[in-house]
Amino acid sequence: MLRKFDSGVKVIQTKTHSDDEVFARISSLAQKPDALLKGISPSDAAFTLGIAPALAKEHLLNAENKGLLCRDVSPDGFRFYINLFNEIDLQNIHLPKAHGLYHTWISLATAAH
Structure with a gap:
């Protein structure tokens, strides 16, 4: 099937590259x-x-446009990260949840330093 991305790029892709399938793998x-x-x-x-x-x-x-990812642009190029903003409780922004990806990210970041 012919697909046109928001950037204007056109590709022919199979059904295994549907948005849902690609988003799950990403x-x-x-x-x-x-x-x-x-x-x-x-x-x-x-x-x-x-x-x-x-x-x-x-x-x-496309995954960024859907809210799945966040992007960082640097001289080294594009890097994409899972969007953790959806997991942050705006009422208790300084209290991370004891579960979920945000908690995992905090644990990994703390251990790396």
């Missing part, structure tokens, strides 16, 4: 301990999805 990759600390690059996603890095970047940007 989410699984982004939740790994190393990815929680360092994020994922388009090359990381390309390897996982079995596609070209340029196409993987389109999928990552």
Whole structure:
């Protein structure tokens, strides 16, 4: 099927690369301990999805637009992180929950330093 991304890129893709399938695979990759600390690059996603890095970047940007990921842009390129903002309780912003990805991220970040 022909697909046009928000950037204007057009690709032919199979049903195994539907948004739901790709988002599930990207989410699984982004939740790994190393990815929680360092994020994922388009090359990381390309390897996982079995596609070209340029196409993987389109999928990552699409996942960001849907609120699944957050992006960091640096001189080294794009890095994407799982969106933890949805897990933060705005009423108790300084009290992390004792479960979930946010708690895991805090544990990993604390142990890394």
